[in-house]
Amino acid sequence: MYVEYEGLWVAGGTWIFTFAYMYWVWEDSQRHKKRVWIWLLLLLLAGDPFSTLVGEVRTLGDPFSTFVSNFYRYEYLPSRGIYPYLVPLFKYDASHFVEPIWVLDTIFFWNLALSLVDGTVTYAVMFWIYRDCRKVGERATPWICVMRFIQNPPFPIGYLIPLGGYTGQIFVLVAYILRKFGYI
Amino acid sequence: MSMGPVETGLMIYAAVTLYWSLLGTYMLVKTDVISVKAAPIIIGYSLFAWLTSRIMYINFPEIPPHPILILSRVVDSPQGILTTIYVYVRTKVIKIKWMPYIIGYSFFLAVSRITMYLLRDLPVPEILVLPTLLAGWAGYPVWFYVYTKANRVFTPKAAYALASYQVIVWAVSIIMLYQLGLPYSIISSVQMLMEYPSTIVTLILVDRYRLRNLGVYASDEL
Incomplete structure (x- = not known):
């Protein structure tokens, strides 16, 4: 079944969006001669890659999620006294996958389809706001950074303000349009 | 088919x-x-x-990690350059000469990958922890070139202070690993917390350097 190879099912190409909005944020801040480090910190806290003095691409993220994700990573289980390496090395063999479990697979690909919708709406809104701001001479950085931050906020903010997916982007888009026409 | x-x-x-x-x-x-x-x-x-x-x-599903780690950073390195140095240079935040930068970057990337390869036989979990710590240091010279030689983002004093802090972070990781014998999940959480100060200071200094070049800050002191 597909879920056994969970790590295999990763789509590429999303790094291009990070590239794009990092550029937009710096370019926008250069044009308006405004501070940017606070907004970049928001991006970092949302888990975006960024190189610092240390030289490796890394994120800040939050310590709690880091702890949880590494607690269950089985490469690190030996440090907790569990030795998965004592079993023979698992080798990829497509013949192990003769009978897909359709329910799980359906859920799995439904999530994939939803992530396509979420991502498309998010990046399209960011793109539109950046271009609109550039056209009218407004600052785009706060909008871009807030959009990215609420999409993937550090623990426990995500539980307090559940605006993940594209829900938060719709809120930001509505707020932007209201501000654009002078209602807020 | x-x-x-x-x-x-x-x-x-x-x-x-x-x-x-x-x-x-x-x-x-x-x-x-x-x-x-x-x-x-x-x-x-x-x-x-x-x-x-x-x-x-x-x-190599999940394990063993070294072929993946060695190759993946090589394959991913253009992304790192595009999302940081290219953005910095293109938006005129900093200036660099591309050839020395690319040569230096490639050299130290090779150094870090060779380091990881040489340490491939270390027992788990050190195989993941130590090479990452050691290989990470190979990136320092290039960043010093960018921030202190090609651009005066850091004063020498600030650069030494940040480098010293990184030494402390590294030492704390080693102590947690060998002296205290802490599990990697805790080590990684502490490492992440300890990245906050140096990252924030770096962001502030880059920002101040940029604004100074734009004429927003009159003072040349950091």
Whole structure:
């Protein structure tokens, strides 16, 4: 079944969006001669890659999620006294996958389809706001950074303000349009 | 030719990767981040990086890590350059000479990968912890070139202070690993917390340097 190879099912190409909005944020801040480090910190806290003095691409993220994700990573289980390496090395063999479990697979690909919708709406809104701001001479950085931050906020903010997916982007888009026409 | 479930899944994810690559590149071109001529290179590289990582995963699922770690950073390094140095240079935050930078970056990338290869036989979990710590240091000289030689983002005093702090972070990781024998989940959490001060200070200094060049700060002191 597909879920056994969970790590295999990763789509590429999303790094291009990070590239794009990092550029937009710096370019926008250069044009308006405004501070940017606070907004970049928001991006970092949302888990975006960024190189610092240390030289490796890394994120800040939050310590709690880091702890949880590494607690269950089985490469690190030996440090907790569990030795998965004592079993023979698992080798990829497509013949192990003769009978897909359709329910799980359906859920799995439904999530994939939803992530396509979420991502498309998010990046399209960011793109539109950046271009609109550039056209009218407004600052785009706060909008871009807030959009990215609420999409993937550090623990426990995500539980307090559940605006993940594209829900938060719709809120930001509505707020932007209201501000654009002078209602807020 | 009939495809099994794995092949079908991979085809679907390849299509998704192509979709993200096309959409992202379209946005890059429309906002003048890259030229139209560069678009096929970005799309081609994006597909290549995804395909390489999938092939590595199929051959080395989860473990052992060193072939994946060694190759993945090499394959991913153009992304790092594009999302940081290219953005910095293109938006005129900093200036560099590309050739010395690329040569230096490639050299130290090779150093870090060779370090990781030499340490491949260390027992688990050190195989993941120590090489990462040691290889990470190979990136320092290039960043010092960017921040202190090519641009005066840091005063020597600030550069030494940040470097000293990184030494402390490194030492704390080693103590947690060998003296205290803490599990990696705790070590990684503490490491992440300890990244906050140096990252924030670096961001502030880069920002102040940028604003000073734009004429917002009159003072030249940091």
